[in-house]
Amino acid sequence: MKNRSTVPFRVSPMLATLVEEPFSKAGWVFEEKYDGVRMLAYKEGPKVSLISRNGIDRSGRYPTIAAEIAEVAAKTLLLDGEIVVFDSHEVSRFQLLQQGRGQVKYAVFDCLYENGRDLRREPLSLRRKTLEKVLKRGSTISIAKRLAEDGVEAFEKATRLGLEGVIGKDSAASYSEGRSTSWLKVKINQQEEFVIGGFTAATGSRHHFGALLLGAYQGKKLRYAGKVGTGFNEQSLGSLYKRMKTLARTTSPFSSDVNEKSATFVSPKLVAQIAFTEKTKEGKLRHPVYLGLRDDKSSREVQQ
Numbered sequence: 001m002k003n004r005s006t007v008p009f010r011v012s013p014m015l016a017t018l019v020e021e022p023f024s025k026a027g028w029v030f031e032e033k034y035d036g037v038r039m040l041a042y043k044e045g046p047k048v049s050l051i052s053r054n055g056i057d058r059s060g061r062y063p064t065i066a067a068e069i070a071e072v073a074a075k076t077l078l079l080d081g082e083i084v085v086f087d088s089h090e091v092s093r094f095q096l097l098q099q100g101r102g103q104v105k106y107a108v109f110d111c112l113y114e115n116g117r118d119l120r121r122e123p124l125s126l127r128r129k130t131l132e133k134v135l136k137r138g139s140t141i142s143i144a145k146r147l148a149e150d151g152v153e154a155f156e157k158a159t160r161l162g163l164e165g166v167i168g169k170d171s172a173a174s175y176s177e178g179r180s181t182s183w184l185k186v187k188i189n190q191q192e193e194f195v196i197g198g199f200t201a202a203t204g205s206r207h208h209f210g211a212l213l214l215g216a217y218q219g220k221k222l223r224y225a226g227k228v229g230t231g232f233n234e235q236s237l238g239s240l241y242k243r244m245k246t247l248a249r250t251t252s253p254f255s256s257d258v259n260e261k262s263a264t265f266v267s268p269k270l271v272a273q274i275a276f277t278e279k280t281k282e283g284k285l286r287h288p289v290y291l292g293l294r295d296d297k298s299s300r301e302v303q304q
Contacts (some may be wrong), residue, residue: 016183030154033165036084081108098292105106109144201262208241230288
């Protein structure tokens with residue numbers, strides 16, 4: 001006899017494929033792309049587990065969200081969404097989440113299991129209806145916003161609102177783990193993850209370090225992508241420097257040359273979220289800004 005108080009499986013999240021231009025497709029819906037941390041929520045009786053993309057239980061980090069999900073009437077539930085903090089214009093900002101500024105919320109966009117029903121093979125349209133039926137908007141939980149039926153119109157609206165981007169989803173598609181072309185994302189603001197491979201010495205009034213040396217993998221090789229020296233405060237400078245010191249090494253982790261006389265190299269373990277205006281032909285970042293560390297992704301996932 002099945003235990004109806006547990007979700008009988010664990011999943012890796014479905015991931016959207018990046019496309020360059022906004023688009024419209026019949027039968028597709030277009031949602032806000034959130035700038036936060038992906039999180040799966042398992043409700044099993046009174047117990048709630050918040051599991052990050054890399055399989056770490058973050059329930060203790062977000063107790064108010066776990067507590068609110070625990071109050072949902074469904075006995076068993078598996079939700080997919082994003083942990084976010086909104087600014088004063090209701091735009092999610094990863095930097096605010098990292099800095100612990102503002103109220104943490106859970107923007108939910110999918111329901112994979114509900115009261116003994118496995119919904120993964122059902123179309124998104126049915127999963128969304130189930131989500132709207134079982135989940136009431138609360139103080140820390142919201143349902144992902146649909147922007148417009150037309151994808152180009154949705155992109156234009158997202159641009160006016162200052163959102164990070166748009167995700168288009170095939171309403172007829174089932175839920176599949178890993179990267180999928182049934183979910184397509186279009187970015188408005190340029191943001192990517194980069195591996196930290198070292199840092200430069202502090203100068204002037206700056207403490208701890210001057211800039212981070214960044215890279216991304218091409219296969220097994222870590223290619224240098226430039227440095228970032230803005231976006232830090234005293235707290236982030238100190239905490240990041242403390243972590244990097246434990247990873248210091250004598251040789252460069254980059255496969256390409258780094259012409260920085262004051263460079264200290266580190267083992268490529270830490271992943272940083274970086275905003276930038278564009279990439280040069282050589283793959284270097286223009287006007288990069290540090291937003292925070294990603295502890296939900298491994299450095300090997302950062303591929304160009």
